[in-house]
Amino acid sequence: MLFIREKHGLKIHVSAVRFRPQPCCHCHVERSETSLSRPLVFRSKGSEILRFAQNDTYEMVWTRREKMKYDWREAGEEWSAPWGSSAAQWTGTIFPRIRDFLPTGTILEIAPGFGRWTHYLKDYCQQLWAVDRSSECIEACRRRFASDSHVRCYLNDGRSLSMIPDGAVDFVFSFDSFVHPDREIVEAYLRELGTKLKIGGKGFIHHSNFGEYVNTTRERLPEALAKPLIKLKLLDWAHHRNPSMSADLFRALCAQHGLHCITQELVNWRGRRLIDCLSLFERSESAPQNPTKIIRNPNFMREAVRIRRQWRQTGA
Numbered sequence: 468m469l470f471i472r473e474k475h476g477l478k479i480h481v482s483a484v485r486f487r488p489q490p491c492c493h494c495h496v497e498r499s500e501t502s503l504s505r506p507l508v509f510r511s512k513g514s515e516i517l518r519f520a521q522n523d524t525y526e527m528v529w530t531r532r533e534k535m536k537y538d539w540r541e542a543g544e545e546w547s548a549p550w551g552s553s554a555a556q557w558t559g560t561i562f563p564r565i566r567d568f569l570p571t572g573t574i575l576e577i578a579p580g581f582g583r584w585t586h587y588l589k590d591y592c593q594q595l596w597a598v599d600r601s602s603e604c605i606e607a608c609r610r611r612f613a614s615d616s617h618v619r620c621y622l623n624d625g626r627s628l629s630m631i632p633d634g635a636v637d638f639v640f641s642f643d644s645f646v647h648p649d650r651e652i653v654e655a656y657l658r659e660l661g662t663k664l665k666i667g668g669k670g671f672i673h674h675s676n677f678g679e680y681v682n683t684t685r686e687r688l689p690e691a692l693a694k695p696l697i698k699l700k701l702l703d704w705a706h707h708r709n710p711s712m713s714a715d716l717f718r719a720l721c722a723q724h725g726l727h728c729i730t731q732e733l734v735n736w737r738g739r740r741l742i743d744c745l746s747l748f749e750r751s752e753s754a755p756q757n758p759t760k761i762i763r764n765p766n767f768m769r770e771a772v773r774i775r776r777q778w779r780q781t782g783a
């Protein structure tokens with residue numbers, strides 16, 4: 468019996484399967500391929516059922532759960548593979564986009580996981596609060612940052628920031644986490660940020676823009692047609708981006724909660740479509756002076772390739 472990584476709350480045990488995983492962000496299993504010639508029933512942790520294997524591919528089907536689970540054996544470092552390392556991704560991609568707001572007094576990081584970005588953010592503030600709904604992550608962050616007395620890690624219920632005082636945050640950050648949750652979770656956090664950020668405080672949140680694509684012909688293609696085209700790399704796929712969120716909606720929700728999007732950079736994520744968005748916003752008391760600057764950047768992954776090459780050549 469072969470154990471395949473636990474992912475999205477699923478522990479998958481399969482026998483007699485040969486896997487050639489196609490890495491996909493956090494999802495290690497869902498587009499793996501098998502050499503199966505017969506359908507299989509996969510048994511997963513809990514009550515979820517995985518469906519079959521057909522035509523050399525299998526597909527996971529799971530009942531929606533409150534919580535996805537991640538494989539933390541590499542602490543999320545493997546998600547930086549397109550950039551070469553998290554250090555390269557931070558230096559080449561993330562830091563240049565937020566450097567204008569650092570250093571600062573208080574940073575709030577939502578959904579830090581095992582602290583892939585906390586590790587860098589902590590050096591740019593007087594105090595850092597990290598909030599995640601997973602006790603495994605919060606315990607890992609507490610261990611990892613035990614010697615950094617200005618870092619405090621809190622477990623939450625996946626939507627509330629009640630442990631953070633009102634008007635206390637200079638800069639809120641989240642990367643590689645808001646791409647999955649539903650609109651209502653994103654909205655719950657934006658509502659909280661409307662009070663937790665200082666007036667003039669800034670935020671940088673990486674979230675789904677997949678909502679822009681849900682009604683396209685591409686998304687209406689029958690799976691039987693889409694799959695081979697994806698395999699041939701003629702189509703790309705959604706990487707589990709949440710279909711209920713888009714850049715437009717995020718901007719509108721910000722506005723409802725006293726936040727103004729300054730820029731929104733729509734980026735591709737391991738494909739061609741701009742399924743992700745990097746929103747930079749601020750808490751403003753008055754009506755915004757300037758409209759949101761919207762940037763459509765189809766070269767985000769090219770940027771990653773360039774950074775990886777550069778990092779390999781120079782180590783910096």
Ligand SMILES: C[S@@+](CC[C@H](N)C(=O)[O-])C[C@H]1O[C@@H](n2cnc3c(N)ncnc32)[C@H](O)[C@@H]1O
Binds near residue numbers: 624
């Ligand atoms: C893919 S990991 C990314 C972690 C980290 N941002 C990184 O880039 O390494 C997603 C993280 O989001 C957390 N998460 C998911 N939904 C959340 C929610 N509603 N509230 C707080 N944390 C959440 C998970 O527990 C996990 O730590």
